[in-house]
């Protein structure tokens with residue numbers, strides 16, 4: 001049977017767009033269906049890009065990118081010297097303006113690229129009629145489209161349980177927070193995952209007194225313990241309190257105040273952010289009409305080729321669950337198309353970096369100390385503090401740190417962990433070293449530009465080699 005399109009992609013986030021662009025290279029006829037009315041997905045409009053722009057705008061407008069040399073906390077500095085740049089009031093409108101302009105720029109790029117490459121885009125919500133046919137319900141019309149291959153890349157949205165009265169006025173989820181319209185004086189963030197911790201540090205940099213709640217003993221439990229503890233300590237200095245909460249008993253609004261009840265305490269704040277995970281966007285798809293069932297966590301199950309149980313229907317990105325990152329979603333989309341059209345490709349990497357855009361930023365690749373211990377590895381560690389780097393001092397980052405975990409016997413690099421300026425950039429040197437099976441003694445024999453943060457690899461490795 002002849003279908004209208006070689007490939008229909010549902011969703012235009014990183015997973016969908018990268019799939020479409022890859023299919024163009026393979027000479028396929030493609031349709032992208034997007035319900036938002038503009039392309040870019042939650043990545044561009046509600047998640048990665050707005051949150052990172054907000055962070056950058058906060059650092060720029062408050063001047064807080066360069067306060068780390070001070071031995072005083074931000075509050076103490078501003079109490080002593082209110083005229084300092086980073087003590088000036090920044091308005092929500094200032095921040096919103098920056099975010100809007102970056103989104104607009106990103107959207108223009110995407111639409112220009114799609115149209116230059118001849119990718120058709122249909123606005124509307126797609127649902128399966130059968131395994132090759134989708135009904136697209138647009139603002140004005142409904143149409144049916146058929147595809148030889150279909151890729152589901154419908155992403156995710158914040159988890160909003162019914163007993164949490166999210167109104168995006170006092171009690172917010174992460175998408176609503178971007179349109180909060182105000183900088184609260186006090187804030188409770190429920191959930192010390194990536195979303196909660198990033199926003200906690202961003203609002204604290206604006207002067208908001210933040211309390212972060214998590215069921216674990218510290219936020220970002222997956223981090224290397226030393227890095228996680230360093231972050232918690234810097235967050236404390238910067239106005240983010242942390243409380244361990246086994247259980248969130250209730251969340252409610254009383255007038256303009258949000259009230260959070262845990263098993264031991266009642267907390268109040270001007271704004272509450274509820275950030276306990278995300279759920280896959282699958283309900284509107286009518287997957288049962290295509291013969292696809294969800295797994296018990298609500299995600300679409302796929303094999304290593306991103307193929308669902310129906311051979312010509314693929315799924316990538318947040319809709320398939322972990323790791324649910326823009327970075328991994330983009331690669332998955334590209335790989336799924338190559339698999340679908342039988343083009344040679346390599347498997348998804350078993351190791352990849354994580355970037356956490358807290359203030360200060362963090363990045364990691366490979367194993368943590370806890371994992372090395374759990375696996376019984378004979379490991380050792382080389383580390384350097386940014387206060388021992390010329391670049392760290394020049395850039396006023398004396399709290400940062402890079403550590404390299406390596407196998408004591410073989411010198412094999414097991415993991416790299418960075419906290420501080422440029423962490424999410426310089427991690428890629430460590431990533432390449434792991435992929436290339438380089439040993440710890442590789443770095444001391446390399447020339448690094450100086451002064452740079454990348455030099456941390458050389459100095460940390462010298463420290464590590466001395467311990468062998």
Ligand SMILES: Cc1cc2nc3c(=O)[nH]c(=O)nc-3n(C[C@H](O)[C@H](O)[C@H](O)COP(=O)(O)OP(=O)(O)OC[C@H]3O[C@@H](n4cnc5c(N)ncnc54)[C@H](O)[C@@H]3O)c2cc1C
Pocket residue numbers: 010011012013014015016033034035036040041042043044046047048049051052124125126127153154155156174195281284285316317318319324325326327328329355357
């Ligand atoms: C606050 C926040 C910060 C983040 N920061 C980072 C970060 O710094 N780095 C990182 O790597 N990741 C980050 N992420 C995660 C990242 O945004 C996601 O992993 C990524 O967006 C997933 O891409 P995707 O293509 O799967 O889906 P999405 O970006 O969610 O896009 C899915 C698209 O599908 C559309 N759609 C859904 N259903 C239908 C339908 N039935 N018909 C038509 N269209 C449909 C939606 O409208 C949407 O446009 C962040 C997420 C959040 C929430």
Ligand SMILES: NC(=O)c1ccc[n+]([C@@H]2O[C@H](COP(=O)([O-])OP(=O)(O)OC[C@H]3O[C@@H](n4cnc5c(N)ncnc54)[C@H](O)[C@@H]3O)[C@@H](O)[C@H]2O)c1
Pocket residue numbers: 190191192193194195196198213214215216219220221245246247248275276277278323324325354355356357
């Ligand atoms: N920089 C980045 O890469 C980035 C940034 C933001 C979001 N994301 C992605 O977005 C997704 C969602 O992030 P998230 O932070 O909402 O969810 P999450 O699942 O990562 O974190 C939720 C946190 O809430 C805690 N928690 C869960 N139930 C609890 C309870 N009942 N009481 C107290 N604490 C509880 C967990 O311990 C965890 O720390 C993740 O997949 C993440 O990868 C990535």
